[in-house]
Amino acid sequence: MTRPIDVGGLSGEKALRLYRGLVRIRRFEDRVYQLFLRGELPGTLHQYQGQEAVAVGTCDALRPDDWITSTHRPHGHALAKGVSMRGAMAELYGKATGCCGGKGGSMHLGDPDAGMVPAIAIVAGGNSVVTGLGLAFKLRSTGQVATCFFGEGATNEGAFHEGLNFAAVQKLPIVFVCENNMYGASTPFHLTSLVTDVADRAAAYGVPAQVVDGMDVVAVRAAVETARARAAAGDGPTLIEAKTYRFAGHSRGDARGYRSRDEEKEWKERDPIDRFGLALTTAGTADEAALAALVAEVTSELDDAVEFARNSPDPDAAEALTDAYATPITIGALR
Amino acid sequence: MTHPAGHAATLEPGGAPSGPERRLTIAEAIREAIAEEMERDDRVFLIGEDVGIPGGFGGAFGVYLGLPERFGRDRIIDTPISEKAIAGAAVGAALMGMRPIPDVQYADFLFECMDELVNQAAKMRYMSGGKLSVPLVMRCPVGTSNRGAQHGQCPESFFTHVPGLKVVCPSDAYHAKGILKSAVRDDDPVLVFEHKLLYGSKGREQAGGLDLTAHVPEEEYLFPIGQAVVKRSGTSVTVVATHLTLYRCLAAAEELSAEGIECEVIDPVSLLPMDTETIFASVDKTSRLLIAHEDTLTGGWGAELAARTAEERLFSLAAPIRRVAAHDVPLPVAPVLEQAVVPSTERIKSEIRSLCEL
Numbered sequence: 001m002t003r004p005i006d007v008g009g010l011s012g013e014k015a016l017r018l019y020r021g022l023v024r025i026r027r028f029e030d031r032v033y034q035l036f037l038r039g040e041l042p043g044t045l046h047q048y049q050g051q052e053a054v055a056v057g058t059c060d061a062l063r064p065d066d067w068i069t070s071t072h073r074p075h076g077h078a079l080a081k082g083v084s085m086r087g088a089m090a091e092l093y094g095k096a097t098g099c100c101g102g103k104g105g106s107m108h109l110g111d112p113d114a115g116m117v118p119a120i121a122i123v124a125g126g127n128s129v130v131t132g133l134g135l136a137f138k139l140r141s142t143g144q145v146a147t148c149f150f151g152e153g154a155t156n157e158g159a160f161h162e163g164l165n166f167a168a169v170q171k172l173p174i175v176f177v178c179e180n181n182m183y184g185a186s187t188p189f190h191l192t193s194l195v196t197d198v199a200d201r202a203a204a205y206g207v208p209a210q211v212v213d214g215m216d217v218v219a220v221r222a223a224v225e226t227a228r229a230r231a232a233a234g235d236g237p238t239l240i241e242a243k244t245y246r247f248a249g250h251s252r253g254d255a256r257g258y259r260s261r262d263e264e265k266e267w268k269e270r271d272p273i274d275r276f277g278l279a280l281t282t283a284g285t286a287d288e289a290a291l292a293a294l295v296a297e298v299t300s301e302l303d304d305a306v307e308f309a310r311n312s313p314d315p316d317a318a319e320a321l322t323d324a325y326a327t328p329i330t331i332g333a334l335r
Numbered sequence: 336m337t338h339p340a341g342h343a344a345t346l347e348p349g350g351a352p353s354g355p356e357r358r359l360t361i362a363e364a365i366r367e368a369i370a371e372e373m374e375r376d377d378r379v380f381l382i383g384e385d386v387g388i389p390g391g392f393g394g395a396f397g398v399y400l401g402l403p404e405r406f407g408r409d410r411i412i413d414t415p416i417s418e419k420a421i422a423g424a425a426v427g428a429a430l431m432g433m434r435p436i437p438d439v440q441y442a443d444f445l446f447e448c449m450d451e452l453v454n455q456a457a458k459m460r461y462m463s464g465g466k467l468s469v470p471l472v473m474r475c476p477v478g479t480s481n482r483g484a485q486h487g488q489c490p491e492s493f494f495t496h497v498p499g500l501k502v503v504c505p506s507d508a509y510h511a512k513g514i515l516k517s518a519v520r521d522d523d524p525v526l527v528f529e530h531k532l533l534y535g536s537k538g539r540e541q542a543g544g545l546d547l548t549a550h551v552p553e554e555e556y557l558f559p560i561g562q563a564v565v566k567r568s569g570t571s572v573t574v575v576a577t578h579l580t581l582y583r584c585l586a587a588a589e590e591l592s593a594e595g596i597e598c599e600v601i602d603p604v605s606l607l608p609m610d611t612e613t614i615f616a617s618v619d620k621t622s623r624l625l626i627a628h629e630d631t632l633t634g635g636w637g638a639e640l641a642a643r644t645a646e647e648r649l650f651s652l653a654a655p656i657r658r659v660a661a662h663d664v665p666l667p668v669a670p671v672l673e674q675a676v677v678p679s680t681e682r683i684k685s686e687i688r689s690l691c692e693l
Contacts, residue, residue, distance in 0.1 A: 067431075101464030108462040117430060118462040122454050128419045129455055132427020132435070139380065139409065139433065146427075159419050159450070166420035170412075323465035324498050326522030329561065329608035 005216050005279040014060075015285045016294060018217050021056035022273045023298045025049075025076040028085065029248075031302055032075070032092060036252060040310075041092050043105055048076035050215075050247035053272035054179050055080035057220025057242075058147060061228055067115040067133050068147045069126030073246075074109045074119030077149055082114035089305040095312035102315040103323065123184075124150060124157035127176070131163050134172030134237070145231045147175045147224075152241075153184030155198050161205075164239070168205045171236035175227045176207075178241045179214060185250045186258040202239040214242030215270040245270075358548035362398050362534040364508035365474075368515040369399070369436060371555065373406050376434060379519055380410040383421055383438030383474075387411035395440035396476060396534050418444050422451035422473070426524075429471040430459060434519055442475035442528060443488050456524040457499030468522040472515070478530040478579060478629060479673050484665035487673075489578070489630040491528045495607040495639065501525040501560055502607040504577040506533060508549040510604055513558025521560060530578035530629075545582055563610035565617070569597030571691055573617040575640065576627040577603060580659075580678050584627055587684040596691050606636050614640070615648050622653035623690055629677050632660035654693035659686050 007015060029047045036045055048055070051073075059068070059080035070077040078088050083099050091098030092106055099111040100118060110118035117133070120126040126148050133146035154160050155178065167174045178198045182189055195201060202209035208230075212223045220242055227238035245267035249256050256264070280286040359367070373379045385392050386399050387408045393400030403411040414421050418439055425437035439445055445452065456469045479487040494502045501523050505511035511529065518525035533547055566581070567588055576584040581602050588598035599617050603609050618624050624644055626637035641656045659678045667673055 099464075100462060100466075103464050104462045110463065112463065112466045117427075117467070118459060120455065122450055125450060125455060128423025128448075128451055129427040129430075130423075131420060132424040132429065132433075133431055134427070135382075135412075135424050136428040136431035136433045139428075159423065162415075162417040162420040163423060165415060166417055166424060169415065323461045323463075325501075326460060326465075326468045326470075329501075 005218055005275055007218060007279045007283045007285050010218060010285060012285055015280050016290065018056055018060060018221070019273075019276060019280065019286070019291060020294050020298065021060065021080055022052045022217060022276060023295055024085070024301070025052045025055065025079050026273055027295075027298050027302050028079060028088075029075060031306065032089075033248070035306070042094050045106055045252045046073040046250065047248040048073055048246070050267065050272070051179055051181060051244045052076055053217035053220055053276070054177065054214045054242045054244055055149075057217040058149070058175075058177050058224045061221050061224035062145065062147060065115060066145045066147065066228075067117065068149060069117050069130045069133070070110065070119035070149050071126065071151060071154075072107045072119065072121035072123070073151075074107070077119070078109040078111070078114075078116060081116045083109065083111045083116055085301055085305040086308045087111060090309040090312050093309040093312070094314070095309055096315040096319070097308070097312040101319065101323075124154035124159040126150060127154060127157070127163035128159040130174055131166050131170070131172055134167060134174040135170065137173050138170070143232055145173045145175060145228050147177055149177050149179060151184065152178060152180040152182070152189050152198050153192070154178075155201055156192055164202065164207060164237070165205045167237040168207045171234060173231035173234070174237040175224055175231055176237055176239040177224065178239065179244050180241055181244050181246045183246075183250070183259065186254075188258070197241060199239060199241040207237055207239050209239040209241065211241045211243065214244030215272045215275065217272060217276055355553075356550055357553060359508045359551045360535055360548055361505070361508045361511045361529065362396060364512035364549075364551050365398050365515055365529070366400070366402065367551070368512040368519075370402060370405065372434075372516055372519040373402070373410065376519070378432065379434040379436065380412060380428075381436045381438065382412040382414060382424060384414055384416055384440055386438060387413050394438055396531065398534070418447035419451060422448035423455070425471045425473070426451055426455045426459070426469055429456075429469040429524070430467050434470050434472075436472045436474060436519065438474045440476065441486050442477040442490050443485050445473075445475060445490060452494070452500070452524070452526075453497050457497045460523070461499060469524045470522045471524050472518045473524070473526045475526055475528050476531045477528050478532055479666055479677050480531050481668055481670055481673060483668040487666045489528070489628065489661070491526070491606060492630050492634060492636045494526050495636050499524070500607065501605070502528070503560055503605045504528045505604055506530065506578050506581045506602055508547075508551050510558050510564065510602070512551055513556055514560060514604060517557045517560050520557075525560065528578075532579055558604070561605045561608040561610055563613040564602045564604055565599065565613065566602050567598060567600040569599040570621055571597045572599070572623040572625060572687055573614065573621045574598045574600045574625045574627065574687065575603055575614055576600065577606075578629060580627045580629050580683075583678060583680040584683055586680050587687060591684060591687060594688070596687060598687060609640065611640070611643055611647070615644070618644060618648050619651045622651055624652065625657045625659065625687055625690055627659040627678050627683055629661055631663050632658060633663050635660050654690055657686050657690050659683050
């Protein structure tokens, strides 16, 4: 699990793209946390630091017109799939310019223009809905593939099983990406399942599965690339289990009393950004200066996104009553 | 041809325009509606349990018989017994622009996929800031038929409490066909509740041997979501009812006519949105309102209609609003017990009589 990241065969361009993707999410999440503590953001937060390699590796292997479903922890998925940083940040601020007009917020980030269904904050909620995305692509022969992100906690929900089984029997073009970060809120997975690897559960449905190092963006990308090709070829879904770790608590105000600092330290030694940066500089794929320049670019992008969000107007209060229906209820309707 | 809007009171009993007689059952009318919509729009597909298996049932109530042969099993999709997958697949496909018609055999099974319906289908459009739509039509058979507590419920009122959903309850072949076609073309998720005892032609014994066929014209028509139908005109009392209870109210109205009580019987057809305009206009005329449904009393859609009427028309009323509904118990199987729970024609008659004495 802690073997060095193999960057052989990775072009400089692709390497920097992946590195940039990781840094964008990390910096975004760190900044968001500060903004939240300063009281600038409403609601709650579920942060993604530590798991960046899963979102970035997965989405980099997808086509731009592929779609994803996400979870209550969607910031990383959104940025990786192409939701604009401005749109995402403004949504966290609850502004009119947010990617969901302020109606989604942190837990429902998404944007159809980027191929992302508003994140589904019900655990395993996406696991049944994603089958419909895959079914539509199959019925229309579009060549698109749907990807469902979910946590290991979702695999004890009925929707995980029903969705996976239906996707399998219908040979739907879907990649199921489980981010096993070991804890469902405070509860460790081993107290909720006698199966250690989520991947083993796929066998029950005749679905091939693979465990990957979720702290290794190259490994995640390779696994998803293979699974995506299989899905697009009409051979059905694959389940990828990415072993990962969330560096932050479950949500805001989680003091993480249920896990040891030693365990956290051990996982932070596998930091997906540090490890990847080291591998790139060691292999000579990129030099320190290039990586530093890239971080500076991301910082500017982030500053811009925060300024954009701060300066954006609140939604008009009247907007609260729009968008519940596509065809407004008018004919002598209940008011 | 669309139904002439806003002039429901001028229609024949049954709400259908006159024309050459072509009598269909509700099952036949629904089948025709689905076939026409599948023919018109290749994004429309059926998905559910036992819907297309050769030698199977054509859906739990035979509504889909013949459709797999006509449209192919790519568009009549048989699923595992897996309501969350059925509803989830429908939601996801609808998000991608398809027009799925999922089917759960018995409305009782909707509780297996409440997350997909209530948290996903109903809210996706809103959460996306209006960028996405979920145009699905969920078919849900309801109603007592000696099947007991888990195969006979009328759970439509649950869903009228969910912003983002539309809820319709057609009770005859003409409106079933017209509103199902409207539902397929609607960009919002629509739940269509149909009563099991109203599907057939003969009028099952439990339905009192009613003639359940109705005139359905050859030419295409739509019946809009959100429009009520006045099934019988009268001046003494307004009676609003759906499904089998509607027919019991119509029977009660005929009998009460001999006593000088003339009921105006209204089929709301849609529960969300509900055509309160037509209902209030009737209440203005009759000054009395009785609401009847096979759903249980507490929190049923009748409670909402009663509240709205009280808010909007208190000074039109000469007597308190009355509700006749299933008693607040699970459904028993023994026919004598079952009929003691749901509104009988006798109970409806007696309630109307006492209401008119006030």
